[in-house]
Amino acid sequence: MKGTVYGSQGGVYLTRLDSGEFCDASLRGRLKQEVRTGDRVVIGDRVEVATRKDGTATIESVHDRRSQIIRKGPGGRRPKVVAANVDRLVVVASATRPEPRQLLLDRLLVIGESNDLDPVLVMNKIDLVASGSPEVSQGPEAELPIHSRLLRLYRGIGYHVLETSALTGEGMSELESVLCSGTSALLGPSGVGKSTLLNTVQPGLGLRTGELSHKKGRGRHTTVSARLIPMECGGLVADTPGFSDVGVWGVDQRDLEGCFPDFHPFRGECQFRGCTHLHEPNCGVQAALARAEIDPSRFESYRSLVQEGPGPSPGAPHGS
Ligand SMILES: Nc1nc2c(ncn2[C@@H]2O[C@H](COP(=O)(O)OP(=O)(O)OP(=O)(O)O)[C@@H](O)[C@H]2O)c(=O)[nH]1
Ligand SMILES: [Mg+2]
Ligand SMILES: [Zn+2]
Numbered sequence: 001m002k003g004t005v006y007g008s009q010g011g012v013y014l015t016r017l018d019s020g021e022f023c024d025a026s027l028r029g030r031l032k033q034e035v036r037t038g039d040r041v042v043i044g045d046r047v048e049v050a051t052r053k054d055g056t057a058t059i060e061s062v063h064d065r066r067s068q069i070i071r072k073g074p075g076g077r078r079p080k081v082v083a084a085n086v087d088r089l090v091v092v093a094s095a096t097r098p099e100p101r102q103l104l105l106d107r108l109l110v111i112g113e114s115n116d117l118d119p120v121l122v123m124n125k126i127d128l129v130a131s132g133s134p135e136v137s138q139g140p141e142a143e144l145p146i147h148s149r150l151l152r153l154y155r156g157i158g159y160h161v162l163e164t165s166a167l168t169g170e171g172m173s174e175l176e177s178v179l180c181s182g183t184s185a186l187l188g189p190s191g192v193g194k195s196t197l198l199n200t201v202q203p204g205l206g207l208r209t210g211e212l213s214h215k216k217g218r219g220r221h222t223t224v225s226a227r228l229i230p231m232e233c234g235g236l237v238a239d240t241p242g243f244s245d246v247g248v249w250g251v252d253q254r255d256l257e258g259c260f261p262d263f264h265p266f267r268g269e270c271q272f273r274g275c276t277h278l279h280e281p282n283c284g285v286q287a288a289l290a291r292a293e294i295d296p297s298r299f300e301s302y303r304s305l306v307q308e309g310p311g312p313s314p315g316a317p318h319g320s
Contacts, residue, residue: 004085005045005059007227013041013059014227015049025049025057042068043228043238044084044183069185071111072247077312079249083185083226083238089117090178092188092197094125095147095163097217101189102150106301107246108187109159113259114251120160120178123147124193127165153295157262166193166200176201180233185226190242191219198239202231207239218244252310257285260302262294278303 006022007014015025027041041047046063065084073080089112093100105121112119129147144152154161162178164171178184179201186194195207207229210222219242226240248256253276257263263277269284270277277285288294 001049001051003047003049004228005041005043005047007043007225008041009225013047015047015057015059017049023049023051023057025059028058028060031059031062040081042081042084043226044068044086044185046085067115067117069111069115069117069187070249072249072311076247079311082187082240083228085183086117086185086238087182088178088184089115089119090122090184090186091119092122092124092186092192092194093147093150094189094192095123095129095145097125097128097212098189098191098219100147100150102146102153102297103301103304104189104246105150105154106298107248107305110248110251110256110259110301110305111187111246113261114248114255120162120184121154122162122164122171122175122188122197123151124164124166124197126163126170127167153297156295157298159261164197166196169200172197172200176231176233179237180231180235183228183236183238185238185240187240187246188242189219189244190221192242194242195223195239198229198237202229205229247308247311248305249311251305253306256302256305260298262298263288263302266294276306278306 001017003015003017005013006016011026013025014022016022031041041059041062048060049057050060051057067086068084069082069086069089070079071082091105091108093105109119129145151161162171162174164175175197188194191212195209199205199207208222210220212218213220221241223239223241226238229237229239231237257267263285266284266288271282272280275283277283289299
């Protein structure tokens, strides 16, 4: 029987069979081996399930993925697939508590772009910041609060950006209409309100949510494993555990520039083929930067990702 993996915990995979029934499945031995070498079965995976008379079920094989969200695993030496067969990456940040960090958001956007997932950005907790600041304050960028600067920046690049509040309901119907088609995955730092947003879009879900730590105002990693949630309106949504840092896996410099849509208009203006835009003369991206047509903060994110590199090349020893 065919099914889709909706969640996993301690080697048990909650699987929804295409008949509509749910079952807890374990992995067949050969697949367990693959898990150890890094290629895991993840939520969203399409699987072949064998059920036995005694009610137990095993995942016999995994179908090829149509898409996947992939990031660097802990330590940066291996890839970590967060979810498979996803249509849309929803990057969630909060306007404050915790403050948005651009480098992290840019990384998540690159993960979306590099996996062809057309990222959507949600700026949550908009109730906690003064309303209307992006329009009212027309002053220099430096005077804007960070969330306002980022809203303006990402909208200027052309990203679909939502401002939401689970508390007041602002932006919730727009978020709902995004989540109600296809499969979306919510990714973002711990404590920004990913689970709370889903509970608000669909009351009765009862996902665990957590207060921020008092000392640092950071999230407490309340959601511990990713799971797929069917929306009553039709879509499937992955709630995922928050993190404090995220690395981009497997995207080398040549692919990276393509993950910055704000660089696209200028790439044809570089003198050298294969220009990295870091130090070559007559570089279109550098020229655009000098004319302030590319935001310096975005270029910094690009530079840091180029310098960090895509991770160990395939076949390189994993080390310890
Ligand atoms: N003021 C305000 N607080 C919110 C909003 N959304 C969520 N919160 C609060 O933020 C805290 C963290 O919310 P969670 O939903 O647990 O955050 P999360 O992103 O799922 O965190 P992890 O599961 O750790 O990744 C909770 O105390 C929520 O009540 C919002 O729109 N406004
Ligand atoms: Mg959560
Ligand atoms: Zn260049």
